[in-house]
Amino acid sequence: MTRSPSAPAPIPQSGTAQSVPPPGRALRRGLWIVGLLLVALFVIRILPNLGGGTFQSRDEYLTLDRTYSMLSTGDWTTVWTNHEPSFRKPPLQYWAGAALLAAGLDREVALRAMPLLYGLGMLGLTGLLAARMARDLLPARRCWLVGVAAMVMLCGSRGFWRYSTEAMLDAGTGFWLVATATAFLSALHRPARIWLVVLCVLLGALQKAPVAGLLALAGLVAAAVDRRVGNTPDLPLLRPRARATFSAALICLVPATLIWPILQVGVHGFDAFRLLVMDEMVGRFAPEVEAAAGDVDWPTWVIHDSALLWLPGLAALAALPFWLRSVGARMIWIWGLCFFLALTFARGETYARYLLSVSPFVAVALALSLFRLLRFEGRAFAAAATIGLLAPGLPSAEVGHSDRRRLAAEQALTLFAATAAPEDRLLACQTSSRAREVLITGAVGFFGSAGQPVGIFRDPGDLADYVQDTPPGTVLRGICLEHDMAQIRALRPDLTETRDGEFVLWSAPARP
Secondary structure (H helix, E strand, O other): OOOOOOOOOOOOOOOOOOOOOOHHHHHHHHHHHHHHHHHHHHHHHHHHHOOOOOOOHHHHHHHHHHHHHHHHHOOOEEEEOOOOOEEEOOHHHHHHHHHHHHHOOOOOHHHHHHHHHHHHHHHHHHHHHHHHHHHHOHHHHHHHHHHHHHHHHHHHHHHHHHHOOOOOOOOHHHHHHHHHHHHHHHHHHHHHHHHHHHHHHHHHHOOOHHHHHHHHHHHHHHHHHHHOOOOOOOOHHHOOOHHHHHHHHHHHHHHHHHHHHEEEEEEEHHHHHHHHHHHHHHHHEEOOHHHHOOOOHHHHHHHHHHHHHHHHHHHHHHHHHHOOOOOHHHHHHHHHHHHHHHHHEOOOOOOOOHHHHHHHHHHHHHHHHHHHHOOOOOHHHHHHHHHHOOOOOOOOOOOOOOOOOHHHHHHHHHHHHOOOOOOOOOEOOOOOOOHHHHHHHHHHHHHOOOOOOOOEOOOOOHHHHHHHHHHOOOOOOOOOEEHHHHHHHHHOOOOOEEOOOOOOEEEEEOOO
16 A cells, blocks of 8 residues: 555654654754853853953953044044054954944943853854764754753863953954854855855954964865765765855955955055064964974963863864764864964964864864763763863953052053143053053053053163154153162153152153
8 A cells, every 4th residue: 555645754653652853943942952051151150240340451451442442533444552553453343342332331341242242152153063063973853962062061161261251352253263164064065155154254354363264264175175085075065056156255255364454455555464464464373493392382271271171172173083074073173283283383472362263173073072982972961061060161250350450550541641731742661571561551552642642662771762753842751660760760860750659650851
C-alpha cells in the first residue's frame, strides 16, 4: 500500500509520545535562555557601578578626550587628541560616545556603554559561532549545548569582563571579528550574506584596526583549502552561479578594510596615510626577528588572564583543524596562528588587551574539543562550566572605583586650565613614571587644555625646545608633580609657583 504524498510522516517512537522540537527552534531557545542568564549576571554585577568612580586606565582618558573633541570641534571626520588631529584610531566608538553624550548621558556611562554592548554581543555571537561549527559534530538539536559551553568559558576570561566595562576599543574589535566569522560561515551556504561580511569588515575597520578584513581573508583561504581537499566541494558561495556576487564582494572587501585611511587621505592628504598605516600599523606589527629573541609577553598575559581557559584552549585551537575538517575550524586556526605570530615578532608595543581579538575563538575551539573528547554531553558541559566558573574572570569591583590620585589630578588640571590665558603656552611634565600615571595624556588634553594643545614633555631638557619655539612675551604655564620640580627649577629659577596637593602649577616668561 502506498501513502499519499500529502500524508504526514509518522513520528518515530522512542518510549514516549512526545515529539522532538525542530532543531533550529531548540538551538535558538537554548541559546536565548542561557544567553539571557549570562546577560543578567553581567548587568547585575556591572551596571550599578558603570557610571561611578574615575576612569581606570590611561586609554580611557584618551577615549574621553577624543570623544568630546567631536562635540567641541563639530568635526566628525577627524579624531582629535589634545586639540590636534590624530590618525592613530578610527572614529566608530567615538561617534557613538559623542552621540550618547549629546543625548545627555552621564560621562562615564556614555563612554562605557558601547564596550558594554559590544561585550554582550560578543558573548552571544561566540555561542552562535560555536553552535554553528558544532553541526559537523553533534545532531543539530543539541548543538546549542556547545554554544552555551563556549559562552560560559569566555566568561572565565579576566580580559573579557575588564575590557567590556572600560571605555576602550578592544571589546568592539573582538565583537566585529566574531561577527565577521559568523557571517562568513553563513555566507558559505547563503551567498547573498557575503555582503554582511563586507559590512562587518567595514565597521570593524572603523572601530579600531582593520583586522576583520584579515579574518575574512583567512576564511577565503580556508574555503579554498577545504574545496581542494574535497571535504565540501560544492559550497554554494563557490558555485559558478554565485560567482558575480562573490567577485563583487571580494572587490569591495579591499576598500572596506582600508576605509579609514582612504577617508583620512581625502581629508588630510597623504601624511595621514603615512601616520595611520606606515607608522601605526606596519611600523608596529612588521615582523622583526630580534623581537622574538627578546621578551615575548603574551604567554604571561594568557596565564594572568585565565590559565584554566587558555592552556587547554590554545591546545584545542592548535589541534582543531586536524580532527574537525571544516571551513570554520581552518579559518579560526589560521587567524589564531597569524595573531600569535604577529604578537611574537611585533617590533612595536603590544598589550594584553589584544587577547580579546582571539579569546572568543579559543573558547569556541575548547568547547568543540570537550564535546569531541568526552563524548557524553553531560560530562563535556560540566567540564566547560567548571572552567568558566573556576576561572578568575568574573567582573571585579574595580568598576566604579575612584582612584584618589587621578581624581586629584583631574581637579588640579581643571584649576590649571582655569588660570590659563588664551595667549599662554601650556606645558605638562611627564618626566617620571609617577607623573605618567596621573598626568595622563588624555586627561591633560581634556581637563587641562583650555581649548588649546598642551605641550607634553618627558625629558626636562625638552623644556628648552619649547622655550625656543615660543614667541617672546608669551607666558609659559606648566603643571608638574612636586617630585619632578627640582630639575625644572634648575633650568628656570624665575618660576612663579602655586601648590595644589602634590601638583605644582607654575608660570614664567618664555624668555627670561
